[in-house]
Amino acid sequence: MKTFLITENDADQRLDKFLQKSVPLLPKSLLYKAIRKKRIKVNGKRCELNYRLVAGDKLELYINDEFFNEGRTNETFLMVPGNISVVYEDQNILLVNKPQGLVVHEDNDNTPDTLINRVKHYLYEKGDYQPEQELSFAPALANRIDRNTCGIVIVAKTAAALRVLNEKIKHREIEKQYLCLLAKRPKSPEATLTHYMKKDAENNLVRVQDFPDQDTKTMITEYQVLETKGDISLARVTLHTGRTHQIRAHMAYLGAPLLGDGKYGVNALNRKYGYKHQALCAYRLTFQFQTDAGVLNYLKGKTFEVEQVWFADDFHSGRFD
Template identity: 40%
Template sequence: MEEWTIRAGEAGKRLDAFLMERKGWSRSFFMKALRTKKIKVNGKREEPSYRLKEGDRLRSFVLDEKRPLPPPDIIYEDDHILAVNKPAGLLSLDVTGKTKDTMLDRVNCLLAERGETAAFPVHRIDFNTSGILLLAKKREDRDLLDRLIRERKIRKSYLCVAEGRMTPPKGRLEDQLFKDARKNRVYVVDHPVKGSKTAVTEYEVKSFRQGLSLVECHLLTGRTHQIRCQMAHAGHPLLGDDKYGSKEWNRDKKERRQLLCSYKTTFDFAEEGGALSYLSGKTIRLSRVPFVEKYFKGVMI
C-alpha cells in the first residue's frame, strides 16, 4: 500500500492526472485499478475527474502486499534527492503499468513504509544496464534535476567491458546516430539524415586483460544506446551485448547482459542549481561493480 497526503501545491489536480504522473501509469491501468477499488481518497472511491484538495489522503492498494518488494540499495539520500543502485535486469519504471516490480516501485514502497510521499523519476537506465539512478522527492526538484541533466551539469560516468584493446587508450567518439524505433535499435550513419542526432562520448581505457578492455565513458550527449552503439561501431562491442555485439562470444563468456554500469554521478553547477546548489561539486559513486571484480580484480575504480 502507498499513501500520499495532498499538499497545497498539489491541490486542484485531477485524481487520474496525479496518479498517472506520479506512478508512470497508463490511463487503462489507472482505470482498472479504480474499477477494482484499489484507489481510495479519504477511504472511499472517487471519479477520475475528482479534484484533489489539500489534506486529502490518497491510498493505492495496487502493489501485491503478499510478495513484498526487495528494498532498494540506497547509496545517497537527503531531503531533496535519492540515488539508488539499479541492478541489471530491472526496469527503472514502467509506463505501461504491466510490471509491479520496478526500481521506482521499490523506492516508493520503502517511502510508503516510512510514511513519506512517493518519489519522482528523473531519468532512466536501460533494463540490462546497472548503476546509479536519481530520483527527486518533490516535483519542483524533479523539474530542476531534469533541466540540469539536459544542460549537462550533472555528469554521468559509466564503466564497461569491451572486446579487444582500444587505441588510442583515451579519446572521443563522435557519430551520427539514427534510431529505428520499431526495432528498438540504433545505427551509426555516415552523414546527418532525417531523424539522426549527434552523439559524443569521451572514453579512457582503465585496464586491459585477456583480450578485454575496462573502459570509462563520459556522455556529452544522451542518446538511446549511445555507448553500446558507438563502442560496437568502433570495433569494441560490449561483452554481453547481443544487440550490438556477438552472441557467440557472449555465450562463450557466459554473459547474457551488457556489462555496462553507471557508476559515478558528479554535480557541476553553482547558482543555477537553485535549491540543489548545495550538491555542486559533490560526486556520488558506487563502491564496487561486480563485473570489474570478476574480470579486472584489483583495479581501483
C-alpha cells in the same frame, strides 16, 4: 464539493495540469466546462486554466463525487519489495543503485516490480512518502537506464527537487560516467567521439554513421581504457549526449562492443565468458551545476559512486588473464 489545500509539492504548476493528475477520472471536456461555469474556484474566486498554483491556495471543486478516486491508498507499489541499494539520500533526493534486470518503469509486460515502485515502497516504509496526503506529486525518477544496465538512478523526493533536476539534466549540468567491459580493444586507448545516430524502431536498434542527415541526432561519447586482459578491456565512458543505446551502439561502431551485449556485441565472446547481458554500469554521478540550483545548491560539485561493480570485480578476479 471537494476542497484541496495546495502544498509545496503541488505549487508552481498550472491549474489544469494539477487537476488532470489529482482528479484523473474527470474528463478534460468537463474540466474545461467546470472552469467556465465557475464550478472550480481558487481562494473563493473565479480562475483560469493557466493559473499557476501557489502553496496555501484553497481549491474548491463543485463537481460530482463520482469523479474523485478515494481509493488511492491501495497502491501497486505495496505489492513489490521495498529493498533498494541506496548510494545517497537526503530530504530532497535519493540516489539508487539499480540492479541489472530490473526495469525503471512499467514496460510492455506491465510488471509491477519496477525500480520506481520499489523506491515508493521504501519511502512509504520510512514515512517519507504518504500517498494519501499527496494531491498530485509522487516520488519520480529524474533519469533512467536500460533494464540490463545497472547503476545510479536519481529519484526526486519533492516536486521542487524534480523541477531542478529536470532543468539541470536538460542543460547537461549533471555528469554521468559508466564502467564497461569491451569485448575487443579499441584502436585508441582514449578518445572523444562524435558520430550520428538514427533509430531503427522496428528492430529496436540504433544505427551509427559518420555524417549527419535530416533523420540523425548527434552523439558524443568520451572513453578511456583503464586496463586490458586478453580480449577484454575495462573502460570508463563519459556521456556528453544522452541517446538511446548510446554507449552500446557507439562502442560497437568502433569495433569494441560491450561484453555480454546480445544486440550489438560479439556472441562468440559472450558465450566464451558466459555473459548474457551487457557489462555496463552507471557508476559515477557528479552535480556540475553552472547556475543556481535552488533547493539543490548544496549538491554543487559533489560526486557519488557505486562502491562495488560486479563485472569490475569479475575483471580483477583473474578470470580474463
